[in-house]
Amino acid sequence: MIKKDHKNDTDSLLEVVIKDYRAYPEMGIKRCLQCGLCTSNCPAARHSDYDPREMVKMVRDNNPEIMDNPDIWNCFYCYTCGSNCPANNSPCIVNQILRQKILLKGEKNTRIYKFLTYGYSYMDFGVGSIPSDFFDALVADFGQMYVELKINLEDIRHDLGLEDYNLKGKALNEVKSILKSSGFTNRLKKFKECHES
Numbered sequence: 001m002i003k004k005d006h007k008n009d010t011d012s013l014l015e016v017v018i019k020d021y022r023a024y025p026e027m028g029i030k031r032c033l034q035c036g037l038c039t040s041n042c043p044a045a046r047h048s049d050y051d052p053r054e055m056v057k058m059v060r061d062n063n064p065e066i067m068d069n070p071d072i073w074n075c076f077y078c079y080t081c082g083s084n085c086p087a088n089n090s091p092c093i094v095n096q097i098l099r100q101k102i103l104l105k106g107e108k109n110t111r112i113y114k115f116l117t118y119g120y121s122y123m124d125f126g127v128g129s130i131p132s133d134f135f136d137a138l139v140a141d142f143g144q145m146y147v148e149l150k151i152n153l154e155d156i157r158h159d160l161g162l163e164d165y166n167l168k169g170k171a172l173n174e175v176k177s178i179l180k181s182s183g184f185t186n187r188l189k190k191f192k193e194c195h196e197s
C-alpha cells in the first residue's frame, strides 16, 4: 500500500512521520534510544545548533516547537545520520517530512526561496545547479579555483570524455515530463508566486 502525505491534522508528529510515504516500513523512529550517534556524525550539527537527536526526541514527544525551530533547515540531506543509527532510524527522512509539513502550510519561507533556482535548473536543464546566492560564499571558501571551474566546466568534462553537464533533447524532455506529471512544476510555480506576492 502506498502511504500518502499527512492526511489527518489531529495526528501526533510521530504519526505524521510514520504515515508519510517517505518513511520506509522498518524505519526505527519508535526504537530511537537517544544515543546521539546521529548528532555526533552530522555535519550540519557540527557547524550550527541543529541537533537531529533532539529533533527526533521532539517528534516523539509531540512537541510542536520543533516546527518553528529554524535550525532544522540546516540539514542538507547527506543521509549520514541514518547510515550510523543503531535503531535503523533516519533523522534525515524525519527532517524531510517535518519540512514538507511546514511548506504545505503555504506560508512564505525564506529558507526555501533561495533554492527555487535549484528547482528551475532541473526544469530548464535537467540537472540541479547551485543557487547563485551561494556563489560569493563558494568563491570565499574555494577561491579563484571555483570561478575557473564554473567557467571551464564543459571543457573539463569534454577533456575527461564526459558528455555535456546539462541534459538535452529527448533526455531533457523526459525529465520535464516527469517533473510536470509528478506535480513538481506546478508546485514550484506556487512557491514562487507565494514569495513574490
Ligand code: SF4
Residues within 6 Å of the ligand: 031, 032, 033, 034, 035, 036, 037, 038, 039, 052, 053, 056, 081, 084, 085, 086, 087, 088, 089, 090, 091
Ligand atoms: S542515532 Fe538513531 S537511535 Fe541514536 S539518537 Fe539518532 S536516531 Fe536515535
Ligand code: SF4
Residues within 6 Å of the ligand: 038, 041, 042, 043, 044, 045, 052, 074, 075, 076, 077, 078, 079, 080, 081, 082, 091, 092, 095
Ligand atoms: S542528513 Fe541532515 S541530519 Fe542527517 S547527517 Fe546529514 S545533515 Fe545531519
